[in-house]
Every structure is written in C-alpha cells, then in structure tokens.
Amino acid sequence: MNLLFVALIPFAGAIFVASISRLGRLYSAWGAGTVTLLALAFLYPTIADVFAEQTVIQRLRWIPTLGLDLTFRLDGLGLLFSLLILGIGILIILYARYYLSERDDMGRFYAYLMMFMGSMLGIVLSENVIQLLIFWELTSLSSFLLISYWQQRHESRSGARMALAVTGGGGLALLGGFLLLGEICGSYDLSVILASGDIISNHPWHLPMLLLVLLGAFTKSAQFPFHFWLPNAMAAPTPVSAYLHSATMVKAGVFLLARLFPALSGTPEWFWLVSMTGLATLLIAAYIAMFEHDLKGLLAYSTISHLGLITLLFGMDTPLAAVAAVFHIINHAIFKASLFMAAGIIDHEAGTRDMRRLRGLWQFMPHTASLAMVAAASMAGVPLFNGFLSKEMFFAETLYHTNQPWGWLMPIAATLAGVFAVAYSLRFIHTVFFNGKPVDLPKTPHEPPRWMKVPVELLVALCLLVGMLPTLTVEPILNIAAMGVLQGPVPDHDLAIWHGFNPALWMSIIALTGGIIVYLGRRPLSVLHDQIGNLFEFKSLYNNLIDFLFRTASQLTRLLNANSLQRMVLVFMLFTMVLGVTSFIDSPSALTGDRGLLPIDAVSLLITIILMMAALGTVIMHRQRLVSLILLGAVGLGVSLVFVKFSAPDLALTQLSVEVVTIVLMLLALYFLPQQSPKESSHSARSRDALIAVAAGTGVSLLVWAVLTRPYETIADYFLSNSVPGGGGTNVVNVILVDFRGYDTLGEITVLALAGLGIYAMLHRLKLPGSAADQQGRPWDSDLHPLIMASFVRLLLPLALLVSVYILLRGHNLPGGGFIAGLITAVALIMQYLANGVNWAQTRLTINMHTVISAGLLIAALTGMASWAFDHPFLTSTFGHLNWPVIGEFELASAMAFDLGVYLVVVGTTLLILTYLGFVHKESHTTRVRKRSR
C-alpha cells in the first residue's frame, strides 16, 4: 500500500509542519523537506516495477457496501509526474526558505504547500476517476490558500478567488464528465476506461462527456478563453508561482489529457476541439507575453503559451505527437521553474519586477543572470538546450497534417508562435540584464544568499544535460511515461540534436531569426499593440459576470427576504396553510375516521376550559408582560396535567420541572427587558394576524381530530416486549431514551450543552444596571432576600436533592430518570440563588458548570464506547442484579451510567444559563469582583 502513503503523507505532513513551526521559523522548512523525502522514499519500492513496464495497482477497501474502494495506480505517466511534483517540490521548499521574509508565517506557507503537494500526488496516482476528482478539487482549494497567502493584499485575494472560481467551476464540469464516462464504460476504474476507447466514441453521450471533461482540463491548464486566471494568480509568492505554474497545478490539466488519451483521442471531435484550443492559446498567449511589463506576467503568459503547445500536441492525435507532448511537459517544468525562481531572486534583490525599471543587472548579479540566460534560451528553443529538442519535435509534428485542407496553416502558426517565444525570451534577458544602467530601483541589487541559487543551478544543469545528452538522461523516463500515455508501445523517435537540414530545422531557424527581428522592432510594435488595446483581456468580462451573479443573488434575496421577521413569518404561515389545504384537496377523504371515541368527563372538561382561558388570556394580555408570563405558567402546568391524564407520567414530571425553570428564566430576562409592549400594530394588522391564527388553529384542530379518530399501526410492541428482557427496565420510555434510542439522546444532550454554552457566550462579561423601580415608578422591594424564604429554602435543599437522587435511580423502572432528576436538582439549586442571592450561593457552590457539562457528556459517551471493549456496537447496554445488604436486590444497568451523564448535562446547562443571567446584574457583578480582589 505504499502508493496510498505517498499521497497521504503530505497531508499528515501539513499538520506536522504547522505544529512544529511554533518551535521556530526554520523548523517548518526542515519539516516540509523531510516529509517530501519521506514521500519519495515510499514511492521508491515501486519504481523498479514501473521501469519493468508494469502498471502497479493497489486497492484498499473503503466502503465496501457502496462499492467504494481507494485505488491507486502507478505507471510511467504517474511516475513521471510524481517525480516532478516531489523533485521540484523539494527545490521549491529550499528556495522558499530564503524567499519568505521575517514577517511571513512559514508554518502556514509550508502547511499549505504540503496540502497542495498531497493533492497533486493524489491526482496522478489515482486509479478511480471519482477519487481523482476529489484530489483535483483539493488542488483547487489548496492553490486558493497558496495564492492568497499574502491575505492582506487585495490582488492576492482577488487573484485567488478568480483561480478558485475558474478551476473549481471546471472541476464541477469534470465531475459531470467523469460521471458520464463512468456510466458509458460501466466502471470508474481507469484500467477499464482506458481500454474502452471504441465504446466511448460510439456512445450517444460521447460529445457531452468530451465537452465536460475538456472543460475541466482546459480551465485547469489555463487554455484560451479561460487563461485569464493564471496571470492574476501571479499575486502569489514567487515560490508558489514557480511550483504551481511549472510542474503542478496547470500541468494537472495536460496530465488529464495525457491520462485519458487512449480513451478519448482518435475522434474528429477530439482533434478539432483540443488542437484548435491549443493552437489559439499558443499564439495568443505568446503574443501577449511580448508586451507584458511585469517579469512574472511575462512568464505567466509564456506558461499559458507552452501549455497551449502541449495541448496542441495532444490534439494532433498521433502517437509521436503524444511523445513530444510528454517530452515538452518535462522540459517546460524544468526551465519554467528555474525562470520563475530567477524572477523571484530579481524581485527579492532589486525590489521590483517592472521591466521598465529593471536594467543592466548583469553587473550586479552575473551568476543569477547566466542561470536565467540558460533557462530563457531553453524557453526560446535555442539548440543545445532542452527546450530545443521538444520544440523541434513539435515543429516536425505540425507538418504531419499538411495534406489536409488548411493543413498548411499549422506549421505557419507554429513558426509564428516560435518567433514570439524567441522575442519574449530575448526581452526577458536583454531588458533586465543589459540595456544600460538601472534607474531608480528601490534597492541596490546584489546576488542572493548562496542556497537560494542552488535550486536554480540544479534545474539549469538539467536543462543543459537534457539538451546535450538526451538519450543518456531523459530517454528512459520519457519512454515509460509515453508508454503510460499511449497504453501501448512507443513509436520510434530519435532524441538527437542534429537531424540534418529538414523542414523542422528550417522552422527553428526562421523562429530564431524572426524573433530577433521582432525584438529589435519592438518599439513600433508595442505602440501598435497599445493602440489596439488588449483584445484578450478577459478579466473585466469575468468581473462583470461575477458582479452580475452577485447582483442577481442579492436581488433575489431581497425579494424573498423583506428584512422583516413579521413578513417572513407571515409568508411562512400562509404557505404552510396553502400546503395543508392543497394536499387535503388532492386526496379528499372523510374528516372523521371510524375509531371509537373516549367519553368526556367533567374534570377534563373543566381543566381544558381553564387551560384555554389561560392561553387566550396570555394572548389578550400580552402587552402586560408580567401578567402574560404568569398566565403562560398556568398553561404550562395545565399541559403537564394533560400528560398525567393520558398515561404519560414521565412527561408530566418533565413538563412540570421545565415549566418552573422556564418561568424563572423568563422572569429574570423580563427584569432587564421593557415591562410592556407598546401598542403599535394597526387595527387591520391585528385583525389579519388574528384571522391567520384562527385559521392555523382550526387547521391543526381538524388535523388532530382526523388522526385521533383513525386506527393506526404502531411499532411500540417491539419496545414493550423487549424493554425488560433487552433493556432491564420496566419504564419503557426511559429504556427507549437510554438504551434503544441512546444515540438520539446523546445527540440531544449535546444540543442542550451547546445551547447552554451559546447562552454563556452571549452573556459573558455583560453588565447591566438593574432598575430600582418598575415602569410605573413603584420601587422594587428593598428586602431582596426575605428571611423566612431564605431559611426555608435552605432547609429544603437536602430534601430536594434526596428526591432527585431517588428519581434518578428509579428512572429505569418507574417514572423518573436523568432528565427529570437533573431538572429537580437544578430547581433546588436555583431556589438557593433566588432566595439567598447570587453571591451567597456562588461562594458556596464553587463547582464550574462547564466542568459538570463536559463530565456529563464524557460519561455518556464513555458508557457508549465501553461496549466496544466487549465487541458490541456503540451504546449497547448491559445490566445485572446486585444484592446490597439491608437494601436488598438492586438492579444495575450500564444504561444508568448513561442516565447519570444525561443528569449532569441537564443540571450543568440549566444552572449555567440561569446563574449567568443572574450575574448580568451589575450589582452582583461588582460585589463579586470586589470579593475576589480582597
């Protein structure tokens, strides 16, 4: 399973690197380097297999019931990319350690870089295309983080957002394409897909699938017309640009073309779509690159142009062109990474990247200049450098289609792009390093630190080695990589520098001389260019599109959300009623069913009438808040009587204790709120609301009536018959809570704890002056803690606690349990606060309620986990009987420990809420502080 580790080590490494960065700035750099080497070490054992022309596939069962496996694949193409990602990655890590300044957070940088590296490795090592897509989207996300690394800069943020929007959007298209592809082939495994080229091209979904997949590849590889995100991503730190735009991010797009080449190529649609996009990108980007003033901007457009070249080669649809494409992927990664690093050095040491200000740097940094010159020569395609070889292969391939109509255009366009490439490479070298003396530079330029140049030197050495001794250096890896692309034998090719005076050489010669001429005539050309304006500036188009989207979205929101809660509630209510009425009309049936009715007795009638009068009274008196609150309390008590009547003793107990706590809480809150609601609503508004309320109430009444008069099927029999043998308790409701549906209860106490913490967060450090009088000016009672009540409540405490323990213990068999016991304890303690004052109680009850809540949650969760130790699923309960002396037989169920957890959470949360509401009062706050300061 080494491939799994290769892809996942960098992700683990990201966490590692971020955590060790606290020890010191450079630890994270060392850590990142170690992680990369470790990934390389894990890759190593499989390399020999790949060179023996095998495809390594490793499968790990992930979710077998869904047919999901983690599958990894290593063939020549995957190996080539893995080596590029890791090899150039390690050079970037070294380079960035010198590039980043003291102010930059190194841990964050290297953590993002590791995440990105892992995502890229995941793409090139995936066998399953859906898994590939997940890593694909991860590269979009992690590149977003990398590009926006300097978060304080506006252009970083907007550039990163643009890159995410374009490549992430392309990723969505790719998902659609992969789903279609998987359905066409009947499998999401690349091994199957790559072997089903004929099935794919004859399938009716072929074209939509191809379009979606290409959309994903082209957005990632910044192909025209999606190229605009790449120059804007230059706001990233230079090591990021050097990594993303040479060997990784943008290469993911061409990797996809290479990966799916055997499955998708060979159709006219592939030829036209891919080659024309590549050709357009090649030409347009090379043209724009000549006129860029920003050093990195020039390199960005040159990158786009070279990606266009690679895309064009894949589009040409011949095996030899695919070999050339792979070769150019290697060469471009090498020379572009070194050029970006050189540009970063210049920016770092001269303080600017503007080519209108940079001049004559040769005399300040001859070493860097010579390195940059070699790399630029390679980019231009000068003989003896590696770029020349693949460009020559490219020129030769363009001649292949000349027998077709308009086929002669291809070599001409290719030569023209070559001319542009020579011109912008020349500009890069001549303008920056020669061309007079520098004027008005922010810094006096000098050579960078020794080790900052080492990565560039290594890459430049590779440029020369590959350029001069191609068969000895690059041939083996190129061969197996091309085999991975073609999934078959590699056609004959000759990596020689000299092929004789063939048309391709003439095209190279024309490109070189033409490039020099264009560079010499650049002044009139750039005047012309300025007059035409930048035709291919898509940034404003993109911005308009984004603006339009945001405007439409906010208009839609404004339409639906009138910024008025009342309006929204009104719409919601009306809509609910419309839903109810229409579904009733849709399936009309008799309102009354045929279930027998229970007789009405006088007590029930009386209680119901009192309840309804209290409810209506609350509504009528709602502007007198205190009165309505008291009436509400009466309704709550009435509801608990209803629970008693209908055989729900647990609910009655819960409702009773919750009611007490709720009313106390609301009274506390009301103390700080206005005592009355002003009369604001107009008469018509009130009538309208009353009408809606009556309609809603009638609807619910009819619904309840219709349900209650119908017989029903229940699953309760299972719980009733299994409660004693399975759960060891006779109180079925409690057994359901702590045993059958224990998982739900665990979730519910978590919600309860969260609500308590949320309230704590809102009230924390809040101080309010309590008013000395009510709103009519009547002073509050000066005797805050009446003696009789205070003494009585103190006496009551042990008794109440005893009751709550009793309720907790018996809960499994008789009405009671953690919820009820918790509330009773909370009420008993709250009484102390109310009768004796917050400070009095607080000095005696010093337990931190946060601890109680977390202890409760922990106990409940641990009880659940304990069943793992006995190889049972989470929250499996067990019970046994103990014989205690004196008391007699006593049942002990593991569910009781769970109930104890519930109890603690309820006590903790309730007290946390209520005591903190008490602390809000300024009076109690100041005395508390005073006490502490003593």
Add this chain to the structure above:
Amino acid sequence: MEALVSILIGTLTGCGVYLILRNRTFPVVLGLTFLSYAVNLFLLVMGRLTIGKPPIIMEHMTEYADPLPQALVLTAIVISFAMTAFVIVLSLKAYLEMGNDHVDGKHKS
C-alpha cells in the same frame, strides 16, 4: 375526549401563531413557547389517547400507552426549554445592542 384534545391543541397553536406575528421580541418568545406546547401535545396524541395505562411494565397488564411518542416528547420538552432559553437571552442581548426590542432591531415609528 378526542374533540376536546383537538380543540385544545388548535387553541394553543392559534395563540402561538398570533404571538409570533407580534413585532416585539418578548411576545414572540411566548408564542414559541405556545407552539412547543402544541407540538409536544400533538406528538403525544399521535399515539392515540390512552387513559390509565402508563408504559411501565407490570404483571397482569396487557395494554399500555404507546411509549415511543412519549420518549420523543420527553427530549423535545428539554430541547424546547434550551431553545426558549437561547431565544430569550438572544432577545435580551439584541435589546441591549440595539436599544429596543423590536424583532427587526429597529423602531418602525
């Protein structure tokens, strides 16, 4: 008895709906409390009305009230307490931050 329960639940719902349509926070919190009463009762009676047969296993008893809605409602009561507490504290906080207790955080007048 069924009719009585239906009317009761309908009344509680109607009161709740009227109150949550008010423009001050405190009545809205009262309205939400009413709606929780109504919903809890509604859920309970989905197990139909049973008198005098609590779901506590005893000898010589063959019929019990449906325990499942009761278990659901028990946690619902506690959760709605947490919700009410959260909303009332939120309204308190809003009153302090905004200087008034209008549900939209502003004076209409």
